[in-house]
Amino acid sequence: MSTAERVAFEHVTKRYPGTAAGRGGAVEDLSLEVPAGKICVLVGPSGCGKTTSLKMVNRLVEPTLGSILVGDVDVMTRDVIELRRGIGYVIQQVGLFPHQTIAENVVTVPRLMGWTKGRQSERAEDLLGLVGLDPATYRDRYPSQLSGGERQRVGVARALAADPPILLMDEPFGAVDPIVRERLQNELLRLQEDLAKTILFVTHDIDEAIKMGDLVAVMQVGGHLAQFGPPAEILANPASDFVARFVGADRGLKRLSLTRVGDLSLQPPVTAAPGDDAAEARRRATADPFRYLLLVDAGRRPIGWIDEREIPTDGRLTETMASPMSPLMNRRTTLKDALSMLLDADVQAGIVVDRAGAVLGLVTADMIADWMRDTAR
């Protein structure tokens, strides 16, 4: 297993001879660093230089000025063939070799590197399994027999074949339908949890950038870097009108889908269990601004709410007193989903539970609104 390496652009400029500055694809003084193991998405309108920037890493395009470091080594000082074999490359049209079987396609780089036949076929099987294609079914097929989504899975497998520390992905899911695209995105994120490669990912789709990127570099026509940072930061504080327009008027909603309930400081509910003293519970519920009592079982799993006014003045609490449940959510629920559940529910507080189903705290629409206000500039 190779370790990931950082990729750094240092004052990289690419000009095309005989054309004015601002020509499509040119890059102007680009500096950014992608830490090892992170996904950095280069996003921007067509002609902003995002693909050019990507191709300068494996030297399909050579920079006019500046340097690109992989680890601590300037790519221009390395042997270009060696460099490329050490960098996984995935493109929109996939570019599988039509005359080779899927297994042969997958192990292209290992074959070039002189692996034994046995090791190659073992690797092909592993990789096909990794990207969700049954090796027995797909190994001996030709690319023309696969759907677009299947081909792109093979493309990803091929890029991973020699276990490169870096992956370059140029609009990898741009040519497949939205449903397949979402599935491929999720699978890449799942793979990345284990692989932890350094991935540079180009797209023109801001939603894809926000979803896939640990870091997002928004680029602007003329090859200028408009903003570089974590997606939540770009959505909360766009650096310019261009970025604000590019991320869209619904950037608030997009932020909601990036933040999870666990990121908020949850409000503790007043709880009691069936059999508890009603008068004591009533006193505590009345003292709480929320004025509702949450009935929980012995494992602190929620049973239902009791309105403070409906708690008997003496006797014991019973399960039958509890009325409608709130939506249940966990720490991984996005604020977007949480808000949606709250808008649908009768009770204005969602109950956050842990894996065992025990209560962790409450989320209200007001808390979400406060968080949005506090985190934006």
Add this chain to the structure above:
Amino acid sequence: MIDWGWIVDHLGAIAGKAGQHIELTAIALAVGFALSFALALWAFRRPRIYFVVAGLGSVFYTIPSVAVFAVFIVISGPSLLTIEIPLVMYTFVIYIRNIVAGLNATPPDVAEAADGMGLTPRQRLIQVELPLAVPLIVAGTRLASVSTIGLVTITVLVGVAFGGLGFFITERPFFPTEVLVGALGSVLLAVGADLLFARLQQRLTPWARVASAIEPISANPARSDAG
């Protein structure tokens, strides 16, 4: 109308001339291919050179073959060389275009992926561009073989020792059976060559065959379309 007796009496001679027909064709195809292939490898990344080579070839192709043979009789006499030089030149015109078109048939995304994965230019040529050129190269061979088989009948003008089945066409123009044997035999050879190379293409490019058979495959319920 057909004199079957003549045919039976001359089976040996017919087979001999058919053999010569095939031989003359094979030499032209082999030499033409070798020459075109070498030139194509040199010219296919050099558009200007290719333009000149293909242009000269096309001009040559417009010259009537009878005239070409006549010119070469003057230069090299009634010899095998006089026959083969024009035959090779005609195959060259077909081959050079098909081979270069074949080498350029690699889709841009495939070429980009090859470069991006670190194939050297030579590896890209041998492992990607040449295999993908095979269908057009074989298609060129089909065309060249049919064209050459037709032209070989004319080579009888260079000398009755040549001409393959063309010999029978010109030996006694007013004896229909013999003319028919020469003409029909030549046509049969051409059809046979065409079928042979069509089969060869299928053998050499299994991947292209499955591409054209995509319909039954996509109808296969075992195929996952999960994307």
